[in-house]
Amino acid sequence: MRLADASSLPAAATVERALTTAAAALAAAGIETARVDAEWLLADVLGVTRGRLGVEPGRALTTSEAARYADALRRRERREPLQHIVGTQAFRDLTVRVGAAAMVPRPETEILVEWALAWLPRTPPLVIDVGTGTGCIACAIASERADARVVALDVSPAAAGLARANVTALGLAARVTVVESDLLSALGTGRADLIVANPPYLPTAVIATLAPEVSRFDPRLALDGGPDGLDVVRRLVADAPVRLGAGGALLLETAGGEQARAVVALLRTAGFGGVQTRPDLAGVERFVAGRTR
Numbered sequence: 001m002r003l004a005d006a007s008s009l010p011a012a013a014t015v016e017r018a019l020t021t022a023a024a025a026l027a028a029a030g031i032e033t034a035r036v037d038a039e040w041l042l043a044d045v046l047g048v049t050r051g052r053l054g055v056e057p058g059r060a061l062t063t064s065e066a067a068r069y070a071d072a073l074r075r076r077e078r079r080e081p082l083q084h085i086v087g088t089q090a091f092r093d094l095t096v097r098v099g100a101a102a103m104v105p106r107p108e109t110e111i112l113v114e115w116a117l118a119w120l121p122r123t124p125p126l127v128i129d130v131g132t133g134t135g136c137i138a139c140a141i142a143s144e145r146a147d148a149r150v151v152a153l154d155v156s157p158a159a160a161g162l163a164r165a166n167v168t169a170l171g172l173a174a175r176v177t178v179v180e181s182d183l184l185s186a187l188g189t190g191r192a193d194l195i196v197a198n199p200p201y202l203p204t205a206v207i208a209t210l211a212p213e214v215s216r217f218d219p220r221l222a223l224d225g226g227p228d229g230l231d232v233v234r235r236l237v238a239d240a241p242v243r244l245g246a247g248g249a250l251l252l253e254t255a256g257g258e259q260a261r262a263v264v265a266l267l268r269t270a271g272f273g274g275v276q277t278r279p280d281l282a283g284v285e286r287f288v289a290g291r292t293r
């Protein structure tokens with residue numbers, strides 16, 4: 001079934017009938033999570049929780065609801081990420097606004113935040129989040145460490161704008177500052193307790209092989225780490241020590257496996273001690289951290 005069919009949802013379609021039609025259209029578009037996506041989109045259109053849909057399967061959609069649902073389905077069929085259509089993504093305890101300006105936050109990055117929080121000193125910490133995107137890491141750290149100040153950097157003006165909007169919407173503007181910057185270059189001379197980054201780390205050639213939701217809709221700048229994925233990481237590891245106080249930590253997300261081992265070597269070569277890795281939810285060693293001596 002093509003979306004043209006889903007877009008012709010009859011105005012009087014019930015919730016269950018609309019979901020069945022929509023799930024078939026999304027499955028035909030190659031979306032593996034078709035039924036779940038159909039439910040999220042309808043819940044968003046109706047302004048209810050996803051669970052509520054099961055309570056009122058016989059509720060009829062109004063003409064306006066059917067039209068808005070058809071529009072959302074058309075976007076999803078073109079493989080626009082669900083989060084772009086709904087406009088938000090949950091990240092740890094927060095809900096952040098998402099869009100074309102920045103990569104949609106991923107669940108594994110929540111582990112990076114967990115680890116960053118554990119590496120912070122007991123004293124009020126200064127944290128730098130490099131490549132902040134939506135601002136998810138910066139906001140989560142500030143939200144979960146009420147005495148933390150965070151400087152969130154991104155080279156993309158559009159991403160910095162989205163991060164600023166999230167910082168303000170989440171009430172964190174007193175402690176999170178967003179700055180447009182190529183890596184750490186726009187910073188003054190202060191020293192941070194921790195630098196955290198989920199940098200672009202994909203080898204360029206891999207990007208075209210990824211799902212359309214990623215290859216066509218996440219910004220290229222958020223993904224592309226050059227021929228071996230490490231162009232940005234190499235520069236950041238080299239620049240980080242002068243921005244960290246003694247015993248300051250650098251925590252990075254990587255693609256895992258061989259790349260994580262390469263990043264461990266980069267940190268050691270740059271003089272970091274106690275270099276460690278930590279696995280993601282699938283057990284792949286993805287995160288790398290070390291401290292200045």
Ligand SMILES: C[S@@+](CC[C@H](N)C(=O)[O-])C[C@H]1O[C@@H](n2cnc3c(N)ncnc32)[C@H](O)[C@@H]1O
Nearest residue numbers: 105131132133154155156182183198199200222
């Ligand atoms: C993988 S995304 C991570 C976004 C966000 N931190 C997250 O975890 O969802 C990488 C981010 O780094 C930014 N970026 C890429 N090159 C950069 C550079 N040289 N300096 C600063 N930011 C950069 C991109 O614009 C993008 O927002």
